[in-house]
Amino acid sequence: MNKIILNKGKDKAAWQLHPWVFSGAIQQKVGKIKSGEVVAVYNFDDEFIAYGVYNNGSRVAVRLLEWNPANEINENWWRLRVQKAVNNRKHLLKADNDTVRLIFAEADFLPGLIADKYADFISIQVHAAGVEQVKSIIVDELVNLLSPKGIYERSDLKSREHEGLPDTNGLLWGENPPEFVDIVENGIHYKVNIVDGQKSGFYCDQRENRYLTAQYVKGKRVLDCFCYSGGFTLNAFREGANEVVSVDSSALAIETLKSNVIHNKFDASKHTAIQSDVNKYLxxxxxxGEKFDVIVLDPPKYAPSRSTLEKASRAYKDLNRRGLLLLESGGLLATFSCSGAMDIDTFKQVIAWAALDAGKEIQFIRQFTQPEDHPVRASFPEGEYLKGLLVRVL
Structure with a gap:
């Protein structure tokens, strides 16, 4: 097998089961190693550490897979990993919830692979060359386990550039999904566009947070910003919100949301959908002089890396300041960040600064995080990306 030897003192993270080996940690490559091939990783003293997949064009040069030298990385290994990931989530699939993340990359020891189940269809994203090599095995095992109608790939990702992979979208197995797949989450129906929607089609990572936030909206006026297809809006209507204003810059998102409101037989006369830049609209x-009782701020990722954190913090602060200015005493702000580079303590500080600038006194009354189908692997804390706060204005 091809072999990677690490520089002296650069093996600590690998021994501690962290799945990334950066290119600067490599002292020597033994063999003619091609991107996507399995390698054995050794420390400077020639002690075996783990098996992984190599990529010569990525800053993450090796994505580690297996630390037991007896467990060969073969077809059966990949199938067993897929089985374990899916079986750990089967209890989440119920009559009132047919949408779940089946595979969450490094958290499931399958770095570079995302798989989401939307009713009878599966949407996958491949971020890494190693997974690209075994994609047919992954698809076949998902078919064996779940018997979907179709499996569609949405690998139009910037991260693929660093892996030397072109964008690729299209059907991998079975039948093409319809323009809109009807899914159920928390008993609410959504029309999901797998082919052209954002990410893999839907944001199932906010499933629990939508439900929790909605417990505070009965009889209230709600503003849902970055609403996409209406997750927070629809949960708010189900829990008795008196009025909801939903805002998103995407015309497709707004049209889908309007359709979802009607599809669930909610009172459309209580709903206003606005296509606009959120900051401009706020x-x-x-x-x-508008005021709301509850405001949801669920923006896209402002900090894709630590180098952008300072700039992103200013953006988060300004956004939340504008939101807080629309709340009076007793008002609630449910605010989120999906930037992995921003930890919860930093996020709290940013919201505190926003409140100071807005002239508001606030309390943090609840913290939000990602659900169990987006687990955080103990040796890979970077997988904890979603955080949120429920803020009360005093």
Missing amino acids: RSLGEQ
């Missing part, structure tokens, strides 16, 4: 609401 500014205009402030100028008009």
Whole structure:
């Protein structure tokens, strides 16, 4: 087998089961190693550490898979890993919830692979060259385990550039998904566009947070920002919100949301859907003197890396300041960050600064995180990306 030898003193993280070996940690490559091939990783003293998949064009040069030298990385290994990931989530699939993340990359010891189940269809994303090599095995095992109608790939990801992989979208198995797949989450129906929607089609990582936030909205006026297809909006209506204003910059998202409101037989006369830049719209609401009882801020990733954290912090602060200005005493702000580079303590500090600038006194009354189908592997804390706060204005 091809062999990677690490520089002296650069093996600690690998011994501690962290799945990434950076290119700067490599002292020597033994053999003609091609991207996507399995390698054995050794320390400077020639002691075996783990098996992994190599990529010569990525900063993450080796994605580690297996630390037991007796467990060969073959077809059966990949199938067993897929089986374990899926079986750990089967209890989440119920009559009132047919949507779940089946595989969450490094957290499931399958770095570079995402798989989401949307009713009878599966959407996958491949981020790494190693998974690209065994994609047919992954698909076959998912078919064996779940018998979907179809499996569709949405690998149009910037991360693939670093892996030397082109974007690729298309059907991998079975039948093409319809324009909209009807899914159920928390008993609410959504029309999901797997082919052209954001990410793999839907944000199932907010499933629990949508439900929890909605417990505070009965009889209230709610503003749902970055609403996408209406997760927070629809949960709010189900729990008795008196009025909901939903805002997103995407025309497709707004049209899908309107359809979802009607599809669930909620009162469309209580709903206003606005296609607009959220910051611009919040500014205009402030100028008009509008007020809300509950506001949801669920923006896209502002900090894709630690190098962008300072700039992102300013963006989060300004966004939340504008939101807080629309709340009076007793009002609630449910605010989120999906930036892995921003930890919860930093996020709290940013919200505190936003409150200070807005002239508001606040309390943090609940913390939100990602659900159990997005687990955080103990040796890979970077997998904890979603955090949120429920803030009360005093």
